[in-house]
Amino acid sequence: MPPVPARLFTDGRALATLAVPLALTQLAQVALTTTDTIMMGLIGTEALAAGGLAMVIFNQLRTMGVGLVTAVGNQVAAADARAESDEGSGGGAVAREEIQDLVRASLLLSTLAGLVGAVLMVLIGHAVVWLGQDRDVVDAARPILYAMAPGLVPCLWFQAIRQFTxxxxxxxxxLRITLASIAVNAGLNWVFIYGTWGLPKLGLPGIGLATTSVYALSFLALYVSARRDPALAPLLSLAIWKTRPATLRRMTALGLPIAATYGSEAGFFxxxxxxxxxFGTAALAAHTAVNQLVYIVFQIAVGLSHAASLGVSRDLALGNTAAAQRLKTTALACAAAVMAVVAVVYVSVPGLVLAPFFDGGQGKATDLAAQLLLVAALLQFFDCAQNIGVGLLRGLDDTKGGFRVTLVGYWLVGLPAAALLGFVADLDTLGIWLGLLTGLATTAVLLLRRFTQGLGRLNSTAAPAPA
Known part of the structure; x- marks a missing residue:
């Protein structure tokens, strides 16, 4: 067996092959929403507030819808591993049929979730005024919600094909399609907002129409790309009416806890x-700036989490629990290396890091943001670890266990800790962030422990596989 550093380097390179394009895709999607936010700000302050409200509603439902189909990637990876292992026997053909049915089930689930989510978007757009939101802002947000609602279906179709590929x-x-969508989105925003090329001037709702159009075009582009791939085309079936009920039930049972986990995390934040x-406007401004930085860096963890999750699914399908255990170590080591570099930057040049968010001043918000940046330097290690833990458990098909752990970490530990440190200990915003760190650290430890225990149970019931 090669020495540990050599094995870690080899495993890390294999993991990066899948993780890097996924992380870059995630970062490109952040750029997509950032473009929308900038365009809203160009229209005016009220447009930014109304558009921001609409995006919060849309993103909450979109995130939960994505969770419903995320496990499809794991199931496809496991079936593909079995197809390769059983090539030359009847098992390979059976596994390929299973992949076809998984694709159909994911598209059917996406369609149902997209339609339900679109209706909920409209209903929430009318009900949100009862939650204390400014009526004028809500009235301005509704047209963009109406324009974005139809985009939820092609958005989730795209995610279903994405998980398959x-x-x-x-x-x-x-990555190519997501990068292209940034430029297309910016162009359509401009055209629909200001009514160029003879089109009517739509203003803020034009951003919603651009979003829906980009999701539809992205789905078509990914579908055409998959159809041109000789390895993917035979397995890509749009005949959702042929979905086996058992497959749909299995994917729903796996997807609902993931959707709930994503929704719970978003709700916690x-x-x-x-x-x-x-604690006031300055506190919220500081929180928003540092939280956005954390969110950007978090996309690296998302890429590592998905890659490790799919790797675990493949390894377990082949009975190789030792490789699955190594994947956990490799993913955490890669995340720690990246987060260490980020932490050094945060601590060394906080002013430079925060400069894009504040207009050169050294006011209360900037000073507070610099303090929060120090907490974020440590917090991001645990934030990445907990996301990787969720992915690893998904590789075990333990989506319910992952959901239960996040409920404990976020809501039973993190939120009370934030309230105690922020209000009782009078640490204000800094205390809230220390509570946030506590919740993420607890969640990370519990998730990784559950994964190790799950692998231990598999080892005790199966014959050992070669390393």
């Missing part, structure tokens, strides 16, 4: 933002 270890087209907002 990633599960088959062929994600290269994803939303409540934290509300707690910070109670």
């Amino acid at each position: 990633v599960g088959m270890r062929r994600p290269q087209a994803l 939303s409540v934290v933002a509300l707690l910070v907002g109670s």
Whole structure:
């Protein structure tokens, strides 16, 4: 067996082959939403507030919808591993049929979730005024919600095909399409907002129409790319009416806890933002700036999490639990290396890091943001670790266990800790962030422990596989 550093380097290089394009795709998607935010700001302050409200509603439902189909990638990866292992026997053909049915089930689930989510978007757009939001802002947000609602279906179709291509270890087209969508989105925003080329001037709703159009075009581009791939085309079936009920039930059972986990995490961070907002405008501005930095870096963890998750699914399908255990170590080591570099930057040049968010001043918000940046330097290690832990458990098909752990970490530990440190200990915003760190650290430890225990149970019931 090669020495540990050599094995870690080899495993890390294999993991990066899938993780890097996925992380870059995630970062490109952040650029997509950032473009929308900038365009809203160009229209005016009220447009930015209304558009921001609409995006919060859309993103919450989109995130939960994505969770419903995320496990498809793991199931495809496992079936593909079995197909390769059983090539030459009847098992390979059976595994390929299973992949076809998984694709159909994911598209059917995406369609149903997209339609339900679109209706909920409209209903929430009318009900949100009862939650204390400014009526004028809500009235301005509704037209953009109406324009964005139809885009939820092609958005989730894109995610379903994305999980299929990633599960088959062929994600290269994803990055190209997402990068192209940034430019297309910016162009359509301009055309629809200002009514160029003879089109009517739509203003803020034009951004919603551009979003829907980009999701539809992205889905078509990814579908055409998959159809041109000789390894993917035979397995890509749009005949959703042929989906086996058993497959749909299995994917729903796996997807609902993931959707709930994503929704719970988003809700936890939303409540934290509300707690910070109670300390005033400067506190909320500092929180928003540093939280955005954390969110950007978090996309690297998302790429590592998906890659490790799919790797675990493949290894377990082949009975190789030792390789699955190494994947955990490799993913955490890669994340720690990246986060260490980020932490050094945060601590060394906080002013430079925060400069894009503040207009050169050294006011209360800037000073507070510099303090939060120090917490973020440590927090990001645990934030990445907990996301990788969720992915590893998904590789075990333990989506319910992952959801239960995040409930404990976020809501039973993190939120009370934030309230105690922020309000009782009078640490204000800094205390809220220390509570956030506590919740993420607890979640990370519990998730990784559960994964190790799950692998131990598999080892005790199966014959050992070669390393």
